[in-house]
Amino acid sequence: MFTKDTYTARRRQLKATVNQGLILLLGNEELGMNYRDNVYHFRQDSSFLYFIGIDRPSLVAVIDVDNDKELLFGNELTMDDLVWTGPKETIRDQAAKTGISEVQPLAALDGLLKAAQAKGQPIHFLPPYRADNAQKLSDWLSIPYAALKSKASVTLIKAVIAQRAIKAPEEIAEIEKAIGITVDMQLEAIRSAQAGLTEAQLAGRVHGVAVSSGGNLSFPIILTVNGQILHNHYQDTVLKDGQMVLCDCGAETPLHYAGDLTRTFPVNGSFTPVQRSVYDIVAAAQQAAIDALRPGMLFKDVHLLACEKLAEGLRDLGLMKGDIKEAVAHGAHTLFFQCGLGHMMGLDVHDMEDLGENYVGYTDTLVKSTEFGLKSLRLGRALEKGFVLTIEPGLYFIPELMDAWQAAKKHTDFINYDKVQAFRNFGGIRIEEDFLITEDGSRLLGKPLYKTASAIEALK
Known part of the structure; x- marks a missing residue:
């Protein structure tokens, strides 16, 4: 992870470019090789890494441009998880290192998105390249699975490319x-x-x-x-x-x-x-x-x-x-x-x-x-x-x-x-x-x- 200032500056620039609505950044999940618990080597989504910096599965970030808020959604490890993984840094502690202070469980995300849709707030997302993330977006945003790529935010795509193309x-x-x-x-x-x-x-x-x-x-x-x-x-x-x-x-x-x-x-x-x-x-x-x-x-x-x-x-x-x-x-x-x-x-x-x-x-x-x-x-x-x-x-x-x-x-x-x-x-x-x-x-x-x-x- 780079410094907190790096990630906060990147998100600040992104908010200034996108200008309105919610920005939804999906991290990647672990994927099973031949059954669910025998997983491939985990690789985080690159745009999530660029703006959030946390290399961990099952996370979603929301940047609320209208209210200048940044939220991270994810579930902390349970004791059953720790038996298999050993102790790990909490999501809240990792979020603090990237400049995000508000962390909520994943279950809270659906309600936030539904409330935004009810208010007519634009929700910007990038075209999904993994089937599991595509299915999540389809469920959360009530967009047919086959239509997701065409519904991805061109404004967000261009904003992300403009930032990531110039290497610091x-x-x-x-x-x-x-x-x-x-x-x-x-x-x-x-x-x-x-x-x-x-x-x-x-x-x-x-x-x-x-x-x-x-x-x-x-x-x-x-x-x-x-x-x-x-x-x-x-x-x-x-x-x-x-x-x-x-x-x-x-x-x-x-x-x-x-x-x-x-x-x-x-x-x-x-x-x-x-x-x-x-x-x-x-x-x-x-x-x-x-x-x-x-x-x-x-x-x-x-x-x-x-x-x-x-x-x-x-x-x-x-x-x-x-x-x-x-x-x-x-x-x-x-x-x-x-x-x-x-x-x-x-x-x-x-x-x-x-x-x-x-x-x-x-x-x-x-x-x-x-x-x-x-x-x-x-x-x-x-x-x-x-x-x-x-x-x-x-x-x-x-x-x-x-x-x-x-x-x-x-x-x-x-x-x-x-x-x-x-x-x-x-x-x-x-x-x-x-x-x-x-x-x-x-x-x-x-x-x-x-x-x-x-x-x-x-x-x-």
């Missing part, structure tokens, strides 16, 4: 802790990889670094020799000499701030000449994107710049041809780069995406594309000082996509399909780092991690 110094410090742990996770993966090991065995070692740091994973580890599958999680596939491993992983600190890094490395410590050529293309595209980061720059334009650099490298390799700007404008490069260049990061590894990509990454005037490739660009809006985001270009050789496009004679003015087919078993390469947008550019967050082909090889 204490948040940046916490993110850098997460990235530091993530660097250690990547080093464990690179140094431990060897022929005969399975993806799962390697991923287990990486996971252990995150847990032993006192935190956990910010998302399930992506670790695979089939790097052309964008989110391919580890399996029992055995690593072999000559293959590359793509490892995309992130640590989450005890305060739940995220890191997110990707490296692609050879199993036996040496890239083949072709692997190194493709790796260098991705590295050059990433550097071009990094150099373009600054406040006021549309991230969509940074993405397209990286696409052009990838396409230039592919043309030099003989896989693409023709005018590069025209090729990118037509989407020909998406045979090799099907996703977006990056995303916001903070309390969530894809920060605030439960609130809607159209609000987080776009604006009322900049609308998300529906085109293949661009539709997967999560962030397009102009960058602002204080944003934290990832830069993660890649090249992915997907045999099924190659075959479909070649059969359809798609973009034949820009793609040399006879050369492309030689790469159908290549896999994929991604390089990813995390950046803070500064007053006049950007800053790499966390301790540096080797990323040139030669430096990656030297780690073995």
Whole structure:
């Protein structure tokens, strides 16, 4: 938990922006793995953490903007609970640390909400992403379950995003802790990889670094020799000499701030000449994107710049041809780069995406594309000082996509399909780092991690 002043200032700003009514912030519940009492590792809702700061299940906060009141609802542990959990700090004591003085049992919440509805007081809530919280909202507010997302408060969504998007110094410090742990996770993966090991065995070692740091994973580890599958999680596939491993992983600190890094490395410590050529293309595209980061720059334009650099490298390799700007404008490069260049990061590894990509990454005037490739660009809006985001270009050789496009004679003015087919078993390469947008550019967050082909090889 940060200081009391941090949370009271955040709520004060939120009240000033929302301006009227009740703000309803739901914490998360514990969820059973295979029966109710055998629970998954608890993860608190990120917006609840941001404004309330209490990392504990079964809590709801109400901010009464009209009467300038803040209330926390939750049930204290009973003696039966304590037998299983041991003594824990009371909700009232935790609430005091975050600047909330009024605590009531959960049973009192329904009456408060019904009274507010009877008075015609607006009740603002965020779109629920968990079924149990959605059901609660449906019951409390008499809104059909299927209609909840459409009834969520756009005013509150925009207010939350406006605050959470700009990272305060204490948040940046916490993110850098997460990235530091993530660097250690990547080093464990690179140094431990060897022929005969399975993806799962390697991923287990990486996971252990995150847990032993006192935190956990910010998302399930992506670790695979089939790097052309964008989110391919580890399996029992055995690593072999000559293959590359793509490892995309992130640590989450005890305060739940995220890191997110990707490296692609050879199993036996040496890239083949072709692997190194493709790796260098991705590295050059990433550097071009990094150099373009600054406040006021549309991230969509940074993405397209990286696409052009990838396409230039592919043309030099003989896989693409023709005018590069025209090729990118037509989407020909998406045979090799099907996703977006990056995303916001903070309390969530894809920060605030439960609130809607159209609000987080776009604006009322900049609308998300529906085109293949661009539709997967999560962030397009102009960058602002204080944003934290990832830069993660890649090249992915997907045999099924190659075959479909070649059969359809798609973009034949820009793609040399006879050369492309030689790469159908290549896999994929991604390089990813995390950046803070500064007053006049950007800053790499966390301790540096080797990323040139030669430096990656030297780690073995």
